[in-house]
Amino acid sequence: MLSEKIQNAINRQINAELYSSYLYVAMAMYFESVDMSGAAKWMNSQAQEELVHADKFMKYVNERDGRVILDAIEKPAVEWKSVQNTFEAALEHERKVSSLINDLVTLAREESDHMTDNFLQWYVAEQVEEEASVGEVVRKLKLIGDSGGGRFMIDNELGQRIFNPAANSGE
Ligand code: FEO
Numbered sequence: 001m002l003s004e005k006i007q008n009a010i011n012r013q014i015n016a017e018l019y020s021s022y023l024y025v026a027m028a029m030y031f032e033s034v035d036m037s038g039a040a041k042w043m044n045s046q047a048q049e050e051l052v053h054a055d056k057f058m059k060y061v062n063e064r065d066g067r068v069i070l071d072a073i074e075k076p077a078v079e080w081k082s083v084q085n086t087f088e089a090a091l092e093h094e095r096k097v098s099s100l101i102n103d104l105v106t107l108a109r110e111e112s113d114h115m116t117d118n119f120l121q122w123y124v125a126e127q128v129e130e131e132a133s134v135g136e137v138v139r140k141l142k143l144i145g146d147s148g149g150g151r152f153m154i155d156n157e158l159g160q161r162i163f164n165p166a167a168n169s170g171e
Helices: 004-033 037-063 083-110 114-144 148-158 165-169
Strands: none
Touching: 004 037, 004 083, 037 083, 037 114, 037 148, 037 165, 083 114, 114 148
């Protein structure tokens, strides 16, 4: 059984994961509006990955006889200044999510909830990957700068990303 404190904290995290998905769909739609369909595909895959993160939390709460309570999802931004600026915003967002996961681990330890602490370690490792993959795109975009050819190539490369639910859930 989950303590109320842990249950509430995980419910807030479920909301944060669902918001992440919503934000990345909004970013994908921005990319579509500037004819970057490869980047849009990349961001849509990212959005699906966030749904897996939320789902994994929901399954855990149910397994521990807790109750998932869904809250309103905040409205995401609509426009960004550029493709690079969008990926920079995504990186900043991932860093924020990493700090939320860290706070959850701290809370689980304060509450001596070893099961939750152990469960959260998957997210700790996942955040390393999340920050690294978005960071890599930011670095490439910075190298490309204003080059139209470079932009075409990176859009093509980003469009190769295929979402694989099994590989992303750790199950
Ligand atoms: Fe669910 Fe991208 O962190």
